[in-house]
Amino acid sequence: MASPFDSLALLLVLAGAALAFAEALIPGAHFIVLGIALLLTGLLALAFPPLAQPFVLAFLVLAFGGLAFYGYRHLDIYGGKGSGRTKDSDSLKGTTGHVTERVTRSGGQVKLDGGGFSPYFAARSMDGEIPEGTEVMVIDPGGGNVVTVEPIDFIEDAIDRELARERANTDGTNTEGTNTERETEEL
Numbered sequence: 001m002a003s004p005f006d007s008l009a010l011l012l013v014l015a016g017a018a019l020a021f022a023e024a025l026i027p028g029a030h031f032i033v034l035g036i037a038l039l040l041t042g043l044l045a046l047a048f049p050p051l052a053q054p055f056v057l058a059f060l061v062l063a064f065g066g067l068a069f070y071g072y073r074h075l076d077i078y079g080g081k082g083s084g085r086t087k088d089s090d091s092l093k094g095t096t097g098h099v100t101e102r103v104t105r106s107g108g109q110v111k112l113d114g115g116g117f118s119p120y121f122a123a124r125s126m127d128g129e130i131p132e133g134t135e136v137m138v139i140d141p142g143g144g145n146v147v148t149v150e151p152i153d154f155i156e157d158a159i160d161r162e163l164a165r166e167r168a169n170t171d172g173t174n175t176e177g178t179n180t181e182r183e184t185e186e187l
Contacts, residue, residue, distance in 0.1 A: 009052050012042030012061075033072050037065035092121075092141040096152065099123070103130040103149060110136055110149055122146045 016039025023032040041060040045052040051060070097112035103123045108130070110123040122145055123136075130136060130151055140148035 007052070008054070008057065009042045009045030012038045012057065013046065016040070016042055030072070033065060033068045036068040037061050040064045090141060092138050092147060095138045097136055099130050099132050099134045099136055102132050103136070110147070112138065123149045126150055
């Protein structure tokens with residue numbers, strides 16, 4: 001009687017399991033597609049020994065591989081069309097998130113909204129400390145996995161300045177001295 005380790009079906013199961021495990025270590029490398037195909041083919045051949053013929057196994061690997069590829073690409077297994085991809089550093093500028101570990105000029109950690117497969121990034125602040133839980137925006141992606149962030153309430157742009165100027169004019173007059181309430185009533 002032949003040893004179970006001489007079985008082509010068992011070899012397929014082991015190779016499939018190894019590739020599935022490799023996908024867990026290196027996500028996005030597409031090892032899972034071939035791993036599922038080999039694993040399912042090997043399990044089917046172990047369950048039904050007459051199928052353990054080389055040409056039948058080759059056909060089954062191709063069939064299960066096609067199904068696994070379809071599932072991987074179209075059934076959105078990783079959660080979102082392209083959201084499982086890690087972004088390049090340039091696309092992170094302006095991304096918002098929150099502080100998961102106090103951010104200082106020398107260290108810290110943030111979790112970015114839509115930050116890819118691993119949304120956690122090492123972070124630095126421009127000025128002072130940013131406490132845990134604060135909402136932040138990426139000012140400088142920097143390249144790599146270290147980003148420079150500032151609290152959102154600290155960031156002020158032209159729109160914010162214009163809104164503050166309008167709030168300062170709460171008495172109903174604009175900078176030219178005309179009464180905006182009266183102008184609105186006339187329209």
